[in-house]
Amino acid sequence: MSQPTFRALMLDDYANNSFREAQIVRPEPAANQVLVRIIASGVNPIDYKIRTGKAPYAMPELPAxxxxxxxxxxxxxxxxxxxxxxxxxVYGLVGGVRGLQGSLAEYVAVDTDLLALKPKNLSLREAAAIPLVFLTAWEGLVDCAQVKAGQKVLVHGGAGGVGHIAVQIARALGADVYATVSNNKRSIVEGYGATAIDYRNVSVEQYVKQYTNDEGFDVIYDTVGGQSLDDSFAAVRHYGHIASCAAFGTHNLATGSLRGATLSGIFVLLPMLTGNGRAHHRDILTEATRLIEQGKVKPLVDPRHFTLNEARQAHDAVEQGSALGKVVIDVA
Structure with a gap:
């Protein structure tokens, strides 16, 4: 008797980096796993970086x-x-790295520690936009910086994937939130109750003076890296906290060190890669469900609909920066 199969996209070659449609055998869930019929797959920058061979710390053995x-x-x-x-x-950050099957497929067997019940007030398509960006934002703001009500929090890239969620989490925690954005995206962060800072037209010194009376921000979440992280060292208050999910360059730490600042690097894939800390991801997503059902957090989802056949176009939309919000692929 033949085993049931399902449709999936396979990557065979990082140099060619194109998807191939395949039928693969449907697994039985092992202990502590569930088999999930995938409805939607969220696309993150890490996805195209893995596909093109630019993320050696996470890339699976091929085909994958x-x-x-x-x-x-x-x-x-x-x-x-x-x-x-x-x-x-359910929803979660489940695979596509090292030995874990990813979500560009009709089914996946998943460690239950990586999953939570999705918010009742979101569609499955909307829910697929949440896991990586919420987990990344929460690890920086809550696990590391322990943001409290009344603190001044600056988010670099406040209209981006991680950024727009970080703004909303900080607001939900009672912080006074500021976000650097390009002028055409001001309304996004202002809609979340944050003060927009057009970083192209105002210097770090100017906005630190205007919004913190020259004292600096209590907590800064950098989602951009490069110059934005350097700016963070100059914008944080004495003994403040900087969290960055983009600290992959070479930086001079002197400015931040002279302020006694703490720098936390956020690498959200670690529980998937190492197997350690996965249950904490479930706990964070359970908190995400609570905040979303309370109306305090809502994902910004790109309006375009991509099918599984159009996964490459979805990747390109993220890589080229043409998306407004999170790109989601409709699998079912």
Whole structure:
């Protein structure tokens, strides 16, 4: 008797970096796993970087199914699974790195520690836009910087994927939030209750003086890297905290060190890559569900609809920066 198969996109070659459609055998969920029927796959910059061979710290052995974020429906439950049942609608940052199957496929067997019940007030398509960016924002703002009500928080790249969620989380925690954005995206961060800073037309010294009386921001979340991280060292208050999910360049730490500032590097893929800390991702996504159901956080989703056949075009939209919000691929 032949085993049931499902449709997936395979990557065979990092140099060619194009997808091939394939039928692969549908797995049975192992202990502590569930089999999820994928409805939607969220696209993040790490996805095209893996596809093009630019993320050696995360790339799987080929051939492989890529795709990091997903939302879908539990179809089967493995042994020892307590908090999920068949029919549950779930979301998570589940794979596409090292040995973990990704979400550009109709099914995936997932460690339940990487999944949470999706918010009831979001569609599965909207939910697929959440996991990586929420986890990244939360790890920086809450796990590392421990943002508190009344603090002044600056988010660099406040209209981007991680940035727009970081702005909303900081607001939900009661912080006074500021965000650097290009002028055409001011309305996005202002809609979340943050003060927009047009970084192209105002210097770091000017906005630090205007918004903090020259004292600097309590917490800065850098989602951009490069010059934005250097600017953060100059904009943080004495003994303040900088979190960055883009600290991959070479930087002079003197400016921040002379302020006694703390720098936290955020690398959200570590629990998937190492197997350690996965249950904390489930806890963070459970918190995401709570905040979203309370109306305090909402994903900004690019209006374009891409099918599984159009996954390459979805990757290109993210790489070229043409997206307004998170790009999502409709798998089902």
């Amino acid at each position: 199914v890529l795709g990091t974020d997903m939302a879908g429906v539990v179809e089967a439950v493995g042994a020892n699974v307590k908090h999920l049942s068949v029919g549950d609608e």
